[in-house]
Amino acid sequence: MAQHLHPLPPERFLWEERLPGGCHWSGVMRRGSALRLTDLDGRANVAALFFNADEKLERYNMADTLKAQHTAYLTAGHVCYSDMGRVLCSIVRDTSGWHDTVCGVADAALVRAKYGVATYQTHRNAMHRNGRDGLLIELGKWGLGKRDLVPNVNFFSRVMADEEGRLTFDLGHGKAGACVDLRFEMNVLVVLSAAPHPLDPRPDYAPGDVMLTAWRADPPGPDDRCRNHCPESQRGFYLTEILFR
Template identity: 65%
Template structure:
């Protein structure tokens, strides 16, 4: 179980329903706890520097700089300018997918059948790509701004032949991940099912979001020192805010 957040530091708390999408700004020195309410959640996520949105999460740099293919506690999310957008400061899941992309309309209709708004109203079948485009449009962004995303709460591994394997029910009810923001970051989320999820039933899961004031990291910070490259990444980031 996670420790309850102090009411003094808590900024806001919201539940993101399964299938829903949302976007918001997290300021430098704040953190976000995301909790899987029912188990089996997936949260497709994109991150942009709020002041200059051409700078955004860069999957290749994040992975190669930290010698990893997934994210968990200690790892950071790099921008394409070599700065740290956010750090993973807490995680009960242990593995978050960085390589599988997001669902689109054709995939969702093929897997779950057609259920548009005219047919199903708010129970319509949503997909991550269209959800992202709706949210990005609110900030003056569009198709060209969609980059490889993070799928929080999902695990996808590769075998020796390169085949990808999705771990069903990887995240359990109550599992969480905590992100500390090192820059002012536009966060774009879609609580839709993972594109490799073999479940043929459309059952996206809700998530609890809690934001709080956490302050900026010191020289002994775990994420700063987790990889040698991260020391440089934090230095580059802090130059921007001096």
């Protein structure tokens, strides 16, 4: 367990796994569990999708998540809403401070144009992977496909807009050891890709590794920061909790 980063109570620890830069992962996080994403070297980007594990037609909705919380990015205190108005997960801790919600993922053509060709046949595990294909591979393991590839969150990436709406990737935002803690309010299928952000201007293909650390979380009480962030969050928690009564 990555105790040197941000200690967790040993009795609550569930599991830990390192996600290499460029690779992808998926798994079910149960209601009442939490998952910490840690940027190990300051170059991580984690594209994430969330689905109700018990009914996968219900999934993360970017537009409702931003509109309900009057924000364009995610950080501590925010929640990720499903398209049914329920809370999939809450951001209970965040040392990064800003996570992109609007830029999506790079596809094979973009990665090839930016970084050149590096296939498994020539580079083995150092091959150039892209976020779109990584997410699709993981979705396929759960009976999902292209139509389920909805707008995602890009954890650890900050994108700024100028007065004319042009987007710029913030190269100074990434910090080694930055982490974000997600508490799951439903049984959630989590799908991740650690491939580079589509707007990352760096010429070298060197996406950062991410540590995934899971544990049993405290349940959200009446004074919970995420629950009380705004009236819509209170409603989202109520709609979620009646599923489990």
